[in-house]
Amino acid sequence: MQKTKKLLQTQFFCFMKTTLSTLAIAFTLAAITPAAMAQTKTAPLSNPKYDATLLVRSAFRNLDKNYCTTSNFVSAYYKETITKDNKAISLNEAILDINKASYMNAKNDQVIIKNVRGSNPALGIDPLLVKLQGGPNTALKLDIMKYPFLGCDSDNLTEYYTFEYEAPVNIDNKLFYVVRFDQKYPADDALFRGKMYIEANSFAIGKVEFAMNVERRGDAYLNFIKDKPSHLRIAVKSANYTVGYKEYEGKWYYDYSRSDVKFAASSKKRSINSEYMVSSKMVITDFNCKGYVADKGSIMKSTDILAEKKVAGDDSLIWELYDELMLLALL
Template structure:
């Protein structure tokens, strides 16, 4: 059985997200020319603020803000900050703020000023007795029901989603690379075996390869790595017919989201399994048994096997292994259907060079947020227009110089550290140019 699991997981991980380690030749990578689409001519207003816990006053990361009666939405960054761009035609609408384990809040846009908005959310008190008793007899059966019901309560028709994608690379705590993109996801129904397509609309990057030492770290898969974290659309990558039986499932304390009761199920691999598998929590709607969030990690205790899953190529004098692989995916409810809304991935690697006293630690993170969507018309992109699942975004992106690059597109508000990192990287590169 372990041999079968090994092959299954290895195949999944290599398709899902790959990290390439290559020795640099000293010649900077050439960015491909990006065909930029014209901006839509439309007035819009910006709303910038922070979502905060009403008691602790701590910021709430990954809270969702959407404009009611539209498909426009965004999400807070790790500092709880958000930037929402709303077309003028929707200024009379309200925004809906939701966060796992907290009471939702609805606020008219007309009551908000444009900047320095502080929105307090109150924690939802949930008792076990409040959860309905129509759940399957055990946690494993509940997870099976959630996976089986994906065609009933998830999007059942092809949809075009507009999404913002960001990926960063850090060497220890120093930012070395940042790439961002606006993409269109040609999303297939959750019950369909067809793979999603992604079309690149805009992209930009800022990279200081000198901070990557003599090692170039690239994230292969780009936006595809984010959508492959979707447990509902791609369950075979975690809970396939082979691996499902190798997990242990148990109930955790229930919670609430969007004023709906939510079961929390913990899962981990069985003690006798030595191959790297996943562990974490699944959040399942108590009424429909639909998966609404998944927060999980890959077990990287087996360093050699974990390294084989991620590292595609490296110099012979280098030992590379992951120390952390964390994933998250959130779904949003629209017209009684759940759809993919947000995902993020955090990977940390330790790099040991033979003959060197100190090692290097690299952190690669990526996140994608759906900011708008509509039912598709018969205008599927051509093969030339779509990205390959093995795409490396930094090779598709242009520079980072245009301040009005995104126009009215909704993006995830950058962290302060990222903002300062861009400035530092650009200043460093400018100095290099002047020196040369």
């Protein structure tokens, strides 16, 4: 048992550092010179008589029935924003094609950038340069039905999490059970708390809202920061996430995701004392059931930084239309 626990912990740290770097957003900090889900309503539905843990297990066991078993080609709009003391210092957007891998294998999703534009007015001015690594790739890693569930394997949920029912709700004319979860042992490595919405008929997970338990953890920044100057102190204030799915012809598909990570940075050496928010959002804009073989040279890597990609300089109306679509999806 001890060996198994140690292995899981090792996988968790690797998971946070690499494959789920939106949850553990890989920031590069360098010192530089001078479908939407409709509004929820209370549902005329009673919770099951069995334990909430069994319902969650059933949702994962029905993965092959409820989620796509083949790869799919989708288009998406992605947006990332970095603010300092509530003022935007970086804004980058991208129109994407994505080869969404099957939910039944370990293949990663592939992101191809079709167009990109950005504005980084603080570059070379702010004493601290903040960059988000991975961009669209990290947004896709929030798909907890495709990637390991919030720091652990779905077969070992009860070792790390507790589950309790809340009142069922009606979302977009579908009835959902609501299950609240939190990590079982708060003194252990920081995991997550939140709510998952499980569709009452299919037991498909349609939406998950969650947060990393970073509060009052002085070492929480280790999960997020890839590189920083030694004199810089980092305190993570909050890390909130949402992922939503949409049903199409009897199957559920990744539809949108959002992450918001807030941290304070201070350094007496460089007179730095500010609060930063790193936000990223993605929404699927078009869907094709057929898979797509992408040119390897065009695939965005998990180590790439969108802000460093060539800016197209396209100020056409299409960006505003995509932004409106994203606002509707994330209501």
